[in-house]
Amino acid sequence: MKTTPYHHGALREALLAAAETILKRDGLNALTLRAAAREAGVSHAAPAHHFGDLTGLLTELAADGFQRFGARLKAATDAPDARRWDGARAYVAFAVEHPALFQLMYRSDRLDGSRPSFKEARMQVFGMLAESRDAPATQPSVEQLGKMLGGWSLIHGFTMLLLDGRLGPLIKLAPEGTTTDALFEAMLASADKQAIGPRPTADMA
Amino acid sequence: MKTTPYHHGALREALLAAAETILKRDGLNALTLRAAAREAGVSHAAPAHHFGDLTGLLTELAADGFQRFGARLKAATDAPDARRWDGARAYVAFAVEHPALFQLMYRSDRLDGSRPSFKEARMQVFGMLAESRDAPATQPSVEQLGKMLGGWSLIHGFTMLLLDGRLGPLIKLAPEGTTTDALFEAMLASADKQAIGPRPTADMA
DNA sequence: CAAGATATCTAGACACCGTCAAGATTAAGG
DNA sequence: CCTTAATCTTGACGGTGTCTAGATATCTTG
Known part of the structure; x- marks a missing residue:
């Protein structure tokens, strides 16, 4: 396992956690798919595969x-x-x-x-x-x-x-x-x- | 007065009316500055002069x-x-x-x-x-x-x-x-x- | 065990958005 | 009449959701 493996393993949970962090810190208006992806350290389109x-x-x-x-x-x-x-x-x-x-x-x-x-x-x-x-x-x-x-x-x-x-x-x-x-x-x-x-x-x- | 005079005259009220029309018809998520401008028939940046x-x-x-x-x-x-x-x-x-x-x-x-x-x-x-x-x-x-x-x-x-x-x-x-x-x-x-x-x-x- | 199928993730593109700067047009006032 | 201010347009920039194509890893199965 290198620094950032191609497959995250538990990205769905990581994205949910990232989303809640953003929700608490910056509010609902700042909670975007791309922001959640950034917070979780994945590409901007990754969340769509787990949540549509x-x-x-x-x-x-x-x-x-x-x-x-x-x-x-x-x-x-x-x-x-x-x-x-x-x-x-x-x-x-x-x-x-x-x-x-x-x-x-x-x-x-x-x-x-x-x-x-x-x-x-x-x-x-x-x-x-x-x-x-x-x-x-x-x-x-x-x-x-x-x-x-x-x-x-x-x-x-x-x-x-x-x-x-x-x-x-x-x-x-x-x-x-x-x-x-x-x-x-x-x-x-x-x-x-x-x-x-x-x-x-x-x-x- | 031609078809569309450069100065609207009562754009502020027209924009508010357009905004409420959109709010009723398409919901809050569709109510954007640009949509209100379109509905009122003015350029996309016009609303900013009246509402910031x-x-x-x-x-x-x-x-x-x-x-x-x-x-x-x-x-x-x-x-x-x-x-x-x-x-x-x-x-x-x-x-x-x-x-x-x-x-x-x-x-x-x-x-x-x-x-x-x-x-x-x-x-x-x-x-x-x-x-x-x-x-x-x-x-x-x-x-x-x-x-x-x-x-x-x-x-x-x-x-x-x-x-x-x-x-x-x-x-x-x-x-x-x-x-x-x-x-x-x-x-x-x-x-x-x-x-x-x-x-x-x-x-x- | 290997190879094809599948799931997962990345990269790029597109239209739309809010907002800013610069310029065109009209109204107001001295 | 000419200056000044208000009003509106045009163009640009970065950010957004979402779609497509492709790269990579895991799973399944012969």
Whole structure:
């Protein structure tokens, strides 16, 4: 084996690792097929043989992300001392630790939803989501689905707003020193409490 | 005035209109400076004189979107017969009618958040958000902010999941013929009700 | 074991993209 | 009227995805 053998041996994994490095370091806009090839030290056209096109590479990366995401959620909800909302906290924590990856995972216009690896990883996470609620997995009612969707939307919406930097004005409105974490916990607490007293007529999001 | 005068007269507006046409027709990935120039019938470098770069064009488009979004929300919440959650319904309705534009509005990596027009339009919408809740505009408590954030996150999360096509598995789980609209209404209903009975130990989103 | 088949990777080309510089054309103002 | 500024065009450069052809290594199989 010389310095750079013609055949890499594990180029597929190396390219995925290189892609994630670029994603973390330079963002999604800088993650190109050629950049991944450079990072891995191969020719510019090499990635096409393993992923087809750029969408393929991004989709495999997202699929890998969903697998790790699912493992993280499972660990949080299966823990013996798991508190209420610990799954939600794990949801946000993963997104904060891998912001660019998480955003990619929810960017359908850059992904190929028909890829088996992606479909499988995504459905596994969705399954955990459905199971963790008290809604039965078979023939749930619309009411039960609405409740489950409410939990998912609440957490996902917070995550997206946080990653996109949209909570700045809210923080500025809050008492000095308030963190996004404190706001998140306050949000969870308010979701557990019923609105007491007269409802405001125009109550929106 | 001949067929194509050297000076367009209102190229800035024409380019914005062309950009939105492309956004609706071909999606964000196809919205390039050169494509907008082609659609408007001018040379490929013309847009740079009005928007600086591609980020500038996208940001102005997003700013325009936030202005219309704000008007739509205001109309919904100010209506004399406005029901609870009508602001939320308008939020989702606007996103469904302009999916690509809405997604662009929440894609910070493609926008320049420091552009005055964008900042202003965005803050105007945020102001409506903050006012519509019972939280006072001055010195709200963390609890009040948490409640307001909960409403925003709930609606925004649902919208993002819907636009990204992530509700498919949920629909498949639901009784046949269930629409996303029905799920949305069920979600709103569940947000109004307190969870009765014993809480599940692992309750996540 | 050897040789043909196959998988893997390289090199080159093409059209498209954003962006910059230089020049042509028109409008505005003193 | 003539200067100045704004507007738009033309041409160029490097970067990108993707296609083709060819080089190299591994695998299979007779």
